[in-house]
Amino acid sequence: MMTHRLGRAVAALFAFTLAGTAASAQTLPARDLTYIIPFNPGGESDVTARLQEPVYRRLTGHGFVIQYKTGGGGAAAWAQLNGLPTDGGTMMGFNTPHIFLQPMSGKAGYRTADINPVYIFQLTPHALIVAADSPIKSIEEYVAAAKAKPGAITVAGTGTHSANHVAQQSFDQAAGIRTTYVPFTGTGATVTALLGKQVAALWNFTTVGVEQKGKVRVLAVAMEQRHPQFPDVPTFREKGVDMVDGAMRGVAVPAGTPDPVRRQLSETFRQINADPAFRQKMIDGGYVPLDVGQDKLPAFMAEHTRRYAEIGKLLGLVK
Amino acid sequence: MSATGETTAARRDWPGLAGAGAAILLGGWMLHEASSFSDFAAVFPRTIATVMIAASLLLAGRIVLAPAVRPRAPGGSAGRRLALVAVAVAWVAAMPVAGFLAASLAGFLATMRVARFTPWSTRQAAFEGLAALAIVGGFYLVFEWGLGVPLPRGWLV
Amino acid sequence: MLSDLLAALTPLNLLLAVGGVVAGTVIGALPGLTATMAVAVLTPLTFSMEPASAMIALGAIYTGAIYGGCYSAILINTPGTPSAIATTFDGYPMARRGDADLALTLANLASVAGGLVGALALFALAPPLAEVALAFGPVEYFWLAVLGLTLIASLSEGSLLKGLIGGCVGLSIAMVGTAVVGGDVRFTFGLPGLLGGVNVVAALIGLFCIPVVIDLVAEPGGHMEMAESGRGYRLSEALSEVRGGAWNLLRSSSIGTFVGALPAAGGAIAALIAYAEARRTSPRPETFGKGAPQGILACESANNATVGGGFIPTLVLGIPGTPPDAIILGALLVHGVRTGPNLFQEQSAIVYTFMAGLLVSTILMLPLGLLLGRYAYRSIAAVPKTLLAPTILLMTILGTYAIQGSGDDVVVMLVLGVAGWLLGRAGFAAAPIVLGVVLGGICEQGFVQGWLIGGAQEDLVGMFFGRPISLAILAVIALTLLYPLLATRLWRPRLAT
Numbered sequence: 001m002m003t004h005r006l007g008r009a010v011a012a013l014f015a016f017t018l019a020g021t022a023a024s025a026q027t028l029p030a031r032d033l034t035y036i037i038p039f040n041p042g043g044e045s046d047v048t049a050r051l052q053e054p055v056y057r058r059l060t061g062h063g064f065v066i067q068y069k070t071g072g073g074g075a076a077a078w079a080q081l082n083g084l085p086t087d088g089g090t091m092m093g094f095n096t097p098h099i100f101l102q103p104m105s106g107k108a109g110y111r112t113a114d115i116n117p118v119y120i121f122q123l124t125p126h127a128l129i130v131a132a133d134s135p136i137k138s139i140e141e142y143v144a145a146a147k148a149k150p151g152a153i154t155v156a157g158t159g160t161h162s163a164n165h166v167a168q169q170s171f172d173q174a175a176g177i178r179t180t181y182v183p184f185t186g187t188g189a190t191v192t193a194l195l196g197k198q199v200a201a202l203w204n205f206t207t208v209g210v211e212q213k214g215k216v217r218v219l220a221v222a223m224e225q226r227h228p229q230f231p232d233v234p235t236f237r238e239k240g241v242d243m244v245d246g247a248m249r250g251v252a253v254p255a256g257t258p259d260p261v262r263r264q265l266s267e268t269f270r271q272i273n274a275d276p277a278f279r280q281k282m283i284d285g286g287y288v289p290l291d292v293g294q295d296k297l298p299a300f301m302a303e304h305t306r307r308y309a310e311i312g313k314l315l316g317l318v319k
Numbered sequence: 320m321s322a323t324g325e326t327t328a329a330r331r332d333w334p335g336l337a338g339a340g341a342a343i344l345l346g347g348w349m350l351h352e353a354s355s356f357s358d359f360a361a362v363f364p365r366t367i368a369t370v371m372i373a374a375s376l377l378l379a380g381r382i383v384l385a386p387a388v389r390p391r392a393p394g395g396s397a398g399r400r401l402a403l404v405a406v407a408v409a410w411v412a413a414m415p416v417a418g419f420l421a422a423s424l425a426g427f428l429a430t431m432r433v434a435r436f437t438p439w440s441t442r443q444a445a446f447e448g449l450a451a452l453a454i455v456g457g458f459y460l461v462f463e464w465g466l467g468v469p470l471p472r473g474w475l476v
Numbered sequence: 477m478l479s480d481l482l483a484a485l486t487p488l489n490l491l492l493a494v495g496g497v498v499a500g501t502v503i504g505a506l507p508g509l510t511a512t513m514a515v516a517v518l519t520p521l522t523f524s525m526e527p528a529s530a531m532i533a534l535g536a537i538y539t540g541a542i543y544g545g546c547y548s549a550i551l552i553n554t555p556g557t558p559s560a561i562a563t564t565f566d567g568y569p570m571a572r573r574g575d576a577d578l579a580l581t582l583a584n585l586a587s588v589a590g591g592l593v594g595a596l597a598l599f600a601l602a603p604p605l606a607e608v609a610l611a612f613g614p615v616e617y618f619w620l621a622v623l624g625l626t627l628i629a630s631l632s633e634g635s636l637l638k639g640l641i642g643g644c645v646g647l648s649i650a651m652v653g654t655a656v657v658g659g660d661v662r663f664t665f666g667l668p669g670l671l672g673g674v675n676v677v678a679a680l681i682g683l684f685c686i687p688v689v690i691d692l693v694a695e696p697g698g699h700m701e702m703a704e705s706g707r708g709y710r711l712s713e714a715l716s717e718v719r720g721g722a723w724n725l726l727r728s729s730s731i732g733t734f735v736g737a738l739p740a741a742g743g744a745i746a747a748l749i750a751y752a753e754a755r756r757t758s759p760r761p762e763t764f765g766k767g768a769p770q771g772i773l774a775c776e777s778a779n780n781a782t783v784g785g786g787f788i789p790t791l792v793l794g795i796p797g798t799p800p801d802a803i804i805l806g807a808l809l810v811h812g813v814r815t816g817p818n819l820f821q822e823q824s825a826i827v828y829t830f831m832a833g834l835l836v837s838t839i840l841m842l843p844l845g846l847l848l849g850r851y852a853y854r855s856i857a858a859v860p861k862t863l864l865a866p867t868i869l870l871m872t873i874l875g876t877y878a879i880q881g882s883g884d885d886v887v888v889m890l891v892l893g894v895a896g897w898l899l900g901r902a903g904f905a906a907a908p909i910v911l912g913v914v915l916g917g918i919c920e921q922g923f924v925q926g927w928l929i930g931g932a933q934e935d936l937v938g939m940f941f942g943r944p945i946s947l948a949i950l951a952v953i954a955l956t957l958l959y960p961l962l963a964t965r966l967w968r969p970r971l972a973t
Contacts, residue, residue, distance in 0.1 A: 180932035427866040434864075
């Protein structure tokens, strides 16, 4: 297996040295694209990249070289984004709300403006989840239980000042309740804690509801309309809580990457997202495809910077 | 640093004492830093720092009060050890500038010199020089092209 | 079901198992390239295969990589993967005194035995073991980490106080970076490269391997005692050691299977705890750390048992038991296989073929591993020091860089390596420091999460001391700490006469 790959690699070595000299700085280099994932292998970002790769290969004739640079909830990777090569051969996944909230502490090693987004391709909406045999059957019962004993309900989530943490804080504020947020590393650990009855509930995304179907009950999802995978699960809006949000994922390039290359990448990701089979796989997995390309990104980033400044106050990140 | 350290049995464990002192400084610094953390992030550093300081104080006391045998001093050339560390530092520092291949070839050859105790004959030098090229080049190919690890680029590649 | 099992024996699947074991073993043997990385790198190659064949290939790579970690642990005192940390304790001393060949054969037999126990447990006990894994909460993880930390007492090489200080240094290193609870940025000296913390593998390579290279160049003598030629694999010696340690193997494999099934623990912790238990129950605990064959049997059987064990929550609950399992789950998703709690029921054909494939790969590891081990031993033995020292140095730098393509990790590795050598000069052994680095995260998170949950339930004491599994682990901790005292009191006088 290794030799097969090596053989291909040696052939690629020659192809690359020839192509490398010919390619101008205005187009994507004719080789595999280095795709840096700031999270652990097997997570949402990684699975999405793995599903994108075959479509990308069909469109461009090249694949991804996926690298994992983990730590600090993604900050370790994003702090190094602008030191990477700018020929368009390297890009990095990024997530919201992370890139808005982390820099507020002033210690994240990067500013939101340092991230140069190329495309945002998906949303995983927040979801409030309990175990299937939990006594809490509905969002009303959840709120009632929290009101009866403030702080006694424990809710697992991934990380501090993360998307899950934002969801917990926003919902508690909107519903006027108090719960205890218990951060874990990684979705797997939170699901274990939920199924093992270590915690009463879990803030995560619709994706967990899909993966753990039958073992968990999704109480509500933070979407405008119900998710096709959960036709029976209400949205928070239906229940009178105005919460439509989640984690968004996209790709960014180092500052200095030429504009035509960015537009080309953006167009490629638009085409990947438009692929019907890919789109269906995303929806089946609980994701919501999003299309925010180069044209819409400046306005999008400005709007979210404003919005998360408010949430930063709620979390106590900004005074 | 010489090999003679082993013979004197009643010498105090000065390196151990230095280690204890360093640990106390580290613990103090951690306690100082922890004062600005939130409660949940501070509890563990505080506990560890306290245990570390307590153990270091005990160790220092024991070293000063009871004459202890110094731990085995390693024999061999201190100069070569220092040279190796210097080569390794230079190697790592040169990687971002010179690229992996150039830095590693130079670093590899320098380390060979540090590890060599007898002069090279021409044949040996030629053989080991070729071996060095093959090893560095082989690892480079396996990692860069076989495992898809993008190594730093520079002077050679 | 039988036909699903036999499907693992098609020529293609057998070939994939052989290729996977070999590729995994080689990658695992290189310091820095962990089992996680081996699986991640080779995953795309399996996308063109049938899901069951892909699973067999990935399982074989995973098994091989966990096993391959023992080569560098024994031959150059550097765990090829974190799972092989405990293997260095006795493997390297054995190699130094000229028993590298025996150590490699022992590691092979133990790995196969442990792998078989893990795979059979996956067959027979998966659902009940998954339930027990779920009962393991933050507090239990905390106590498990504390149990691992009690090993400091036995790894301190003379001075318990120095071991304790070393352990605290390791725990401090584990706290560098962004705190999971609280989100504070701690001890990073303002360097963005440290935001994600000190990479455990980089720390391992630095602390274990750099001191070896530093001392290697200082003297003209050989790296290890060379055995006289023609001793072969020393299989009969190894087998008699295995017969004498059958109970040790079984216990260590069971520990490995169970710890592997815990989603937040892994091969490193399993091997360390199995090692601690083997030492505690050994009639000659003082030989451990100085080249005790039973130490190798304990940790190598435990770490390979985590492979089968880790697949238990992966297949039964849809929760990855170990990091490589997470990638394999992701790969299944790409194949269009629905993972999750229903995988066992809905895709039983794939699951059973895969389990049979895992058994086959484990058995194949016996001949393949012996051959590869011999080759690794011969190449290390044959290479003159002028080439060996730079090659090891090259591997540390390259391997550390490859973990996540980061030059910062290489700097961290080198700094820790030089610091580790200096500390070693002062009598602070590397093993307790590494123990702290590996266990620090789990220990802290378990404690703080337990504190949060116990606080919310207004029952902190009950949280930490009232849960049955916690109490059981606490009892083992007490036994481990008090046993040496009891043993001296009760048995020494009689032995002395």
